[in-house]
Amino acid sequence: MKRHFVSDAQCGLCGAEVEDVDHILRRFPNSLLVWRQLVRADKMLEFMSCDIKSWIKLNLTQPHRFAIDIADWDLMFGGVCWFIWLRRNDLVFNAGHEEEVRQPVLDRARRWLALAVAAQGAADALQHLPSQGGRELVSWSPPPHGWVKLNTDAARVDQNGYMSCGGLARDEHGSWMVGFGKFIG
Numbered sequence: 393m394k395r396h397f398v399s400d401a402q403c404g405l406c407g408a409e410v411e412d413v414d415h416i417l418r419r420f421p422n423s424l425l426v427w428r429q430l431v432r433a434d435k436m437l438e439f440m441s442c443d444i445k446s447w448i449k450l451n452l453t454q455p456h457r458f459a460i461d462i463a464d465w466d467l468m469f470g471g472v473c474w475f476i477w478l479r480r481n482d483l484v485f486n487a488g489h490e491e492e493v494r495q496p497v498l499d500r501a502r503r504w505l506a507l508a509v510a511a512q513g514a515a516d517a518l519q520h521l522p523s524q525g526g527r528e529l530v531s532w533s534p535p536p537h538g539w540v541k542l543n544t545d546a547a548r549v550d551q552n553g554y555m556s557c558g559g560l561a562r563d564e565h566g567s568w569m570v571g572f573g574k575f576i577g
């Protein structure tokens with residue numbers, strides 16, 4: 393019996409013809425609902441119509457361009473993409489049964505953003521501690537903008553006692569960055 397009747401290029405969730413990154417992160421109906429709450433109404437057309445590479449680059453580098461709340465938009469954008477991806481995987485592979493992933497994408501992204509910002513603050517504070525016995529407590533270099541910063545945040549967190557959120561950020565964004573590098577090129 394043939395159970396998987398959709399073609400490889402078709403979205404198994406909404407039936408759209410092409411299931412690619414653009415569809416999953418931006419055009420999938422549930423993804424679009426999340427973006428509508430975060431993107432200025434007068435910018436929604438450009439947000440939805442620019443090509444996918446520009447979409448990622450613009451969101452990571454120009455927070456003023458699309459976001460309603462521009463504070464840490466690069467982090468929030470990345471977090472939303474990540475939780476959309478997790479949610480979709482849960483729907484596709486676990487029929488949406490994974491308890492943790494069932495929470496709304498936006499809630500998860502906002503909680504994650506708060507942890508990431510707190511971690512950044514702790515890292516910044518540590519930066520200004522005096523060294524002990526001539527040995528630096530931490531080796532720190534200012535992070536580049538965007539996803540690399542995210543990863544650095546996560547690495548810092550363990551050393552600062554934010555173990556749980558550090559583990560969360562590091563695990564998830566370690567794997568995300570691999571995929572992400574492919575798009576930015």
Ligand SMILES: [Zn+2]
Nearest residue numbers: 403406407408
């Ligand atoms: Zn779909």
